[in-house]
Amino acid sequence: MWLYLAAFVGLYYLLHWYRERQVVSHLQDKYVFITGCDSGFGNLLARQLDARGLRVLAACLTEKGAEQLRGQTSDRLETVTLDVTKMESIAAATQWVKEHVGDRGLWGLVNNAGILTPITLCEWLNTEDSMNMLKVNLIGVIQVTLSMLPLVRRARGRIVNVSSILGRVAFFVGGYCVSKYGVEAFSDILRREIQHFGVKISIVEPGYFRTGMTNMTQSLERMKQSWKEAPKHIKETYGQQYFDARDRSFVGVGFVNFL
């Protein structure tokens, strides 16, 4: 019996070792489209894939971000401006990608663009901020994916949706969690629906990293602003003392210490 067990474990590690050794070939012929490349993860990924020799099609929210990225990368990398909340912007970016990839199709799509603002309680969050998070983090992901899907399908490619640990466990920033839970649901459903086309969908769930999104000075300012703008009855219900204690714990025990 021990012999069988040892053989099984040995086989498992052999297969694992073989799998880990596999590398994607012909990287220089493969196109990857990434959203939100002005800063943070998107920017880093664009530069890393470019350095690995892939053909990166980087979408930036601003022309300034695009210009900076082009200055740091090879001639292979090309940029387009994209606001994932605007349908016409998505349509134009899709057409641009189509012209670049031609019959090869799009080998990779990374839905990375996202916002987290402000870090506050559900009751203090105004409708506009709530809607913005949903528009960028969830509706943007859905619309970009559906728009690019025919191109990804042609290449039998893969889609990577950047979710968050807060898309798995909801314990902080209600509006943001709702949007990331939505990303997970959308990805899980679409994965089943299109797997027979040979398209894969993955979710990335980062924890806490130091990027523009997690800039604590800005986050604190926005939290204060959301408290300032909260309706009178909310302020009376929670009270200034509650806000001050929360403000202190946010700075002291909380997330500043992570940075």
Ligand SMILES: NC(=O)c1ccc[n+]([C@@H]2O[C@H](COP(=O)([O-])OP(=O)(O)OC[C@H]3O[C@@H](n4cnc5c(N)ncnc54)[C@H](OP(=O)(O)O)[C@@H]3O)[C@@H](O)[C@H]2O)c1
């Ligand atoms: N940092 C973390 O700890 C963490 C943890 C979990 C998940 N994530 C997720 O990781 C992804 C990347 O975030 P990050 O940390 O790298 O933050 P980031 O540096 O703020 O990057 C977000 C990117 O999205 C862009 N963007 C914002 N609104 C957009 C819009 N309407 N259309 C297109 N692009 C837009 C931003 O452009 P501008 O720079 O021009 O505003 C920026 O380039 C997000 O989906 C985020 O939710 C981050």
